Amino acid sequence: MTLGVWLAASLFVVVSRLLYDHRRRQLNDIARKLTDPSVENLPPLDRSPAIRRILSRRTRREVYRLVASEQFPVWLTEACAIYCLEYFGVEEIRRDASARHGRKWRRVAALMALGHFRGLEVHPLLDAAIRDEDPDVATAAAQALFRVGDRAAAVILVSTLRGASVPASRIATYLDQFPIPIGDLLVPLLRDPQPRTRYWAASLLGRYTEHMRTAPIRTIGLHASVERNPDRSFVGQTS
Amino acid sequence: MIEPTPALAMFLRVALITTFAYAGTLALYVVSMLAVAIPESRFRRRQDDVEDYEAVRGSRYTIPVSVIVAAFNEEGMIVPAIGSLLGQAYPEMELIVVDDGSTDGTLAAIDAAYDLEPGEAFSRENIATKPVRTVYRSRTDPRLTVLVKANGGKADSLNCGVNFARYRYLCTVDADTIFASDALLKAMTLVGKDPERIVAASSLFGISLTPEFADADAREGPRLNNHLLADFQHLDLMRSFVVYRTAWTGLSCMLCVSGAFGLWRRDVILEAGGFSPAFSCEDIEMTFRIHERFRREGRPYRIISLPNMVAQTEGPRSARSLISQRARWQRVTLETIWHYRSMLGRARYGSV
Numbered sequence: 001m002t003l004g005v006w007l008a009a010s011l012f013v014v015v016s017r018l019l020y021d022h023r024r025r026q027l028n029d030i031a032r033k034l035t036d037p038s039v040e041n042l043p044p045l046d047r048s049p050a051i052r053r054i055l056s057r058r059t060r061r062e063v064y065r066l067v068a069s070e071q072f073p074v075w076l077t078e079a080c081a082i083y084c085l086e087y088f089g090v091e092e093i094r095r096d097a098s099a100r101h102g103r104k105w106r107r108v109a110a111l112m113a114l115g116h117f118r119g120l121e122v123h124p125l126l127d128a129a130i131r132d133e134d135p136d137v138a139t140a141a142a143q144a145l146f147r148v149g150d151r152a153a154a155v156i157l158v159s160t161l162r163g164a165s166v167p168a169s170r171i172a173t174y175l176d177q178f179p180i181p182i183g184d185l186l187v188p189l190l191r192d193p194q195p196r197t198r199y200w201a202a203s204l205l206g207r208y209t210e211h212m213r214t215a216p217i218r219t220i221g222l223h224a225s226v227e228r229n230p231d232r233s234f235v236g237q238t239s
Numbered sequence: 240m241i242e243p244t245p246a247l248a249m250f251l252r253v254a255l256i257t258t259f260a261y262a263g264t265l266a267l268y269v270v271s272m273l274a275v276a277i278p279e280s281r282f283r284r285r286q287d288d289v290e291d292y293e294a295v296r297g298s299r300y301t302i303p304v305s306v307i308v309a310a311f312n313e314e315g316m317i318v319p320a321i322g323s324l325l326g327q328a329y330p331e332m333e334l335i336v337v338d339d340g341s342t343d344g345t346l347a348a349i350d351a352a353y354d355l356e357p358g359e360a361f362s363r364e365n366i367a368t369k370p371v372r373t374v375y376r377s378r379t380d381p382r383l384t385v386l387v388k389a390n391g392g393k394a395d396s397l398n399c400g401v402n403f404a405r406y407r408y409l410c411t412v413d414a415d416t417i418f419a420s421d422a423l424l425k426a427m428t429l430v431g432k433d434p435e436r437i438v439a440a441s442s443l444f445g446i447s448l449t450p451e452f453a454d455a456d457a458r459e460g461p462r463l464n465n466h467l468l469a470d471f472q473h474l475d476l477m478r479s480f481v482v483y484r485t486a487w488t489g490l491s492c493m494l495c496v497s498g499a500f501g502l503w504r505r506d507v508i509l510e511a512g513g514f515s516p517a518f519s520c521e522d523i524e525m526t527f528r529i530h531e532r533f534r535r536e537g538r539p540y541r542i543i544s545l546p547n548m549v550a551q552t553e554g555p556r557s558a559r560s561l562i563s564q565r566a567r568w569q570r571v572t573l574e575t576i577w578h579y580r581s582m583l584g585r586a587r588y589g590s591v
Binding site: 070177 | 263266267270271273274277281285286288289290291292293294295297298299300301302431432433434
């Protein structure tokens with residue numbers, strides 16, 4: 001019995017390691033080809049066919065890992081996302097991105113791929129994902145919304161300041177660096193019943209002086225029972 | 240040929256069976272831990288791979304961290320260690336060096352490198368410690384505070400640092416360790432994903448004969464030292480971190496947040512009453528204390544080991560000092576386990 005357990009565990013360990021090494025080698029090989037100066041220095045229009053040639057006959061798992069990896073330059077992950085769109089189709093990516101059970105990292109990669117596609121009605125899907133209980137899935141959705149960078153994406157990100165499995169500090173990071181002005185979306189949060197939401201709104205509005213002048217800023221400290229009973233999580237997020 | 244006496248034959252048989260049983264149990268334990276460590280390690284690698292560190296690095300909303308260095312007679316290593324900590328690619332941190340009554344030139348070395356001047360710093364008397372004699376601030380880097388106090392041991396120094404720490408997260412580190420520039424960024428980004436539950440974290444570090452000259456940013460870890468003892472220690476640490484600690488993280492029973500690089504939530508340390516000077520290894524004891532408290536009260540929490548190589552530290556240079564170090568580790572581990580023996584076998588404490 002003991003020998004059997006030992007053999008089974010050893011086999012699992014060795015096979016896992018071999019598989020890991022094999023996948024790692026393949027990914028490194030693709031990454032090396034993609035980041036080769038001969039590809040990187042091509043004009044954007046010529047670059048896509050070159051990338052397509054490198055990615056052809058690669059599995060979805062491999063391409064998804066490239067899309068999701070933050071180790072590569074944005075142009076490269078974008079090119080890989082476009083490849084996904086062409087070869088797997090938007091419906092397949094949507095299906096992967098909305099899968100609720102199992103294959104978590106595939107879901108994360110699909111969400112990040114969606115972040116590269118503007119105008120494909122990806123917002124409802126990303127809205128659902130950012131409210132997911134899993135922090136990795138929710139953070140990937142936040143990253144994707146930041147990358148989409150339009151007003152609808154900002155509305156979703158602002159709404160999650162009220163509470164989501166992504167820490168508010170991370171949402172605030174993306175909103176602070178958001179590519180379009182979002183001051184008017186933050187002003188209503190100054191009247192939010194939750195002190196932490198009002199804090200984030202006021203802090204983010206610091207960049208928008210025109211809104212700070214007109215916003216009902218006095219409500220930040222005077223609402224509800226903030227002074228008498230400070231919320232622990234509020235303190236945690238701001239200290 | 241000499242026939243062994245029945246008594247000797249019996250002794251040899253028992254010795255052989257015992258040896259095989261011990262080796263077999265150990266092998267089974269190691270392989271089982273490896274089997275548990277693999278999915279956990281894979282999960283952490285994937286998490287690390289997709290993490291948007293650049294956004295966090297450039298953010299003004301990163302959770303700030305107080306780094307506490309307890310130093311006692313670290314004249315040779317303290318300046319490179321401080322340099323590697325102040326060179327962290329992390330937006331907001333403070334560095335508190337607690338000189339635990341050093342009798343060598345530790346303070347003079349810091350002064351020469353960072354131009355210290357006597358100053359003041361805000362502190363709370365949350366934990367009783369030996370008195371602080373002088374507070375120094377650096378003229379060249381406002382993030383650096385040096386506290387000179389009466390000698391009271393490492394736990395006392397860390398507690399003193401906790402009293403002076405301004406931020407919600409504490410990073411306790413050794414003064415003879417050189418850190419990779421993204422050590423804090425990578426650890427805090429993952430910890431910050433689940434701040435409600437993750438109360439402490441540790442990460443990998445290697446052994447180098449000359450950490451002050453080594454490339455702590457090397458992703459594959461330190462190069463071989465061409466020194467049997469140093470390489471043995473490095474491999475042994477890798478076995479411990481890559482296999483055991485990763486597996487313990489997977490099983491939710493991390494037994495030690497390493498003193499060389501430990502991230503703690505300050506409220507949890509204060510709630511536990513600070514590091515205990517009564518134990519030789521304050522890091523193991525604190526880890527056990529947190530387990531005991533949170534499990535007893537049924538509160539959700541996690542203590543994790545991260546997969547990134549964050550630092551290189553000095554190890555013993557002679558076989559004698561290595562043996563003495565290992566004997567001390569065994570002793571303090573047993574001391575802590577004995578102290579918390581009431582946790583053993585009780586369902587409330589689960590895998591711990």
